[in-house]
Amino acid sequence: MFALLRRYRELILVSVLLLVPLGVFFANARRPSERTRLDRAVVWLTTPIERAVGWTVTGALQAWSGYVGLRHAQERAVEMSREVNLLRMEKQQLLADRAEAERLRRLLSFSEQSSDRTYLGARIIGVKLGPTGLQLVTLDRGAVDGVDRMMPVVVADGVVGRVHSVSGRTADVLVLTDRNSSVAVRVERTRARANVRGLGKPDAAHLEYALRSEDMIEGDLLVTSGTDGVFPRGVPVGRVKDLQKHAHGLFYEARVTPAVDVTRLEEVLVVTAWERAAEIMPAALGPGASTP
Amino acid sequence: MKALAHVLVALALAGVQASLLRWVGGGWFSLSLLAACVVYLGLSEGNVDGSVAAAGTGYVLDLVTGSPKGLHTFLCVLLFVLVRAVSAAVDVRGRGPFALLSGLGALVLSLGALLLARFTSAPEVAPGALLVPRMLLEAAATAALAPLLQPLLRRVDLLFDREEPGLLR
Numbered sequence: 001m002f003a004l005l006r007r008y009r010e011l012i013l014v015s016v017l018l019l020v021p022l023g024v025f026f027a028n029a030r031r032p033s034e035r036t037r038l039d040r041a042v043v044w045l046t047t048p049i050e051r052a053v054g055w056t057v058t059g060a061l062q063a064w065s066g067y068v069g070l071r072h073a074q075e076r077a078v079e080m081s082r083e084v085n086l087l088r089m090e091k092q093q094l095l096a097d098r099a100e101a102e103r104l105r106r107l108l109s110f111s112e113q114s115s116d117r118t119y120l121g122a123r124i125i126g127v128k129l130g131p132t133g134l135q136l137v138t139l140d141r142g143a144v145d146g147v148d149r150m151m152p153v154v155v156a157d158g159v160v161g162r163v164h165s166v167s168g169r170t171a172d173v174l175v176l177t178d179r180n181s182s183v184a185v186r187v188e189r190t191r192a193r194a195n196v197r198g199l200g201k202p203d204a205a206h207l208e209y210a211l212r213s214e215d216m217i218e219g220d221l222l223v224t225s226g227t228d229g230v231f232p233r234g235v236p237v238g239r240v241k242d243l244q245k246h247a248h249g250l251f252y253e254a255r256v257t258p259a260v261d262v263t264r265l266e267e268v269l270v271v272t273a274w275e276r277a278a279e280i281m282p283a284a285l286g287p288g289a290s291t292p
Numbered sequence: 293m294k295a296l297a298h299v300l301v302a303l304a305l306a307g308v309q310a311s312l313l314r315w316v317g318g319g320w321f322s323l324s325l326l327a328a329c330v331v332y333l334g335l336s337e338g339n340v341d342g343s344v345a346a347a348g349t350g351y352v353l354d355l356v357t358g359s360p361k362g363l364h365t366f367l368c369v370l371l372f373v374l375v376r377a378v379s380a381a382v383d384v385r386g387r388g389p390f391a392l393l394s395g396l397g398a399l400v401l402s403l404g405a406l407l408l409a410r411f412t413s414a415p416e417v418a419p420g421a422l423l424v425p426r427m428l429l430e431a432a433a434t435a436a437l438a439p440l441l442q443p444l445l446r447r448v449d450l451l452f453d454r455e456e457p458g459l460l461r
Contacts, residue, residue: 009340010339010340010343013339013340013343013344014339014343014369014373017343017344017346017347017365017369018366018369018370018373020362021347021350021361021362021363021365021366021369022362022366023362024361024362024365025360025361025362025363025365025366025408025412026362026412027362028360028361028362029360029363029408029409029412029413030412035355039355042351042352042355052307061316
């Protein structure tokens, strides 16, 4: 018997290895089989192997894909950087164009509001705002374009200054804040008269001849009165600041914050003609009696 | 011991296969690298070691594929026996025949599993002939990759081969 078993042991083993699994399969095929402890142990054993192999394989694949991806990354990065720079430049250009369009639109709107005046648009091509000397800006329009001395220069925000000297194609404008500049103004709220004189620096001016008996407060808007024969009436000049009312004297002491920041200007309007006669008429008789 | 080593290699290969299929194709095709292992066992191992290792491989396959217990164990031992029969009749050497046998082995495993599952499953859930093209693709992919496995499996064998003293020593 044992000899027979020994003789056919391989055949018996193979047969057992065939039949037992088949029997197990048919026994368990129709019902969900649960994992035994041995199964769980083997799975527990296989999990780290699978994970390690998985990590290795996926790591290698990722490294490979990363390498392949990085092979052209430098070129792509340079190309994209160039493109980004171009786009940034285009964006800056577009923003500048938009800002310019906005400024021009405001200038146009301002010029259309006052039909009795004739304006000439000009670009600022030079700035001379040094502490010594005159506070000047240079326009790209001159005598050839019809610009003359003493013509007022304004923007939508207010007074810039007046034409100081003219050459054929350019003109120098003495800005409001120059020490030699003086503009007759009114307080818009109370119609009180005064004078604004420059201090020689672009961000401040001095209020002169404002009677202390007048109603005036800090922040009051000052507009041109038109009585100086240079500026048309009603153009903003600035706002009252640091108002002081001394115990003695006839006038207020105050600073004026200019309505226009001349350091940021790019385009201006030269008022080439306006109806002076009508504007210097008393308010009650003038055509603009209803508007200040 | 050698059989255990082959089972461990089968475990590792199951992990490699799962990872490969995760990253390559994403499940569009499948592989049966363990079929190539069983074919190699049938070609190079003896009846005892080979059949035990094949049963162990089938057991691993049952566990990792979630098949009913015994299905792949039986099929792997059957495949081992078939390969033994083929190798007894035909001299199988080289990578080409090994690849061919591995592909056929993969087909035998999948077709066998299909038939047995059809036999035991309810009709509405039984796998059908629609799966046959995938099985053919799996067999082809396995055949293509099998030659790469052969050196690895040989190396495992070499770990347990003792040098014979020889007659002249």
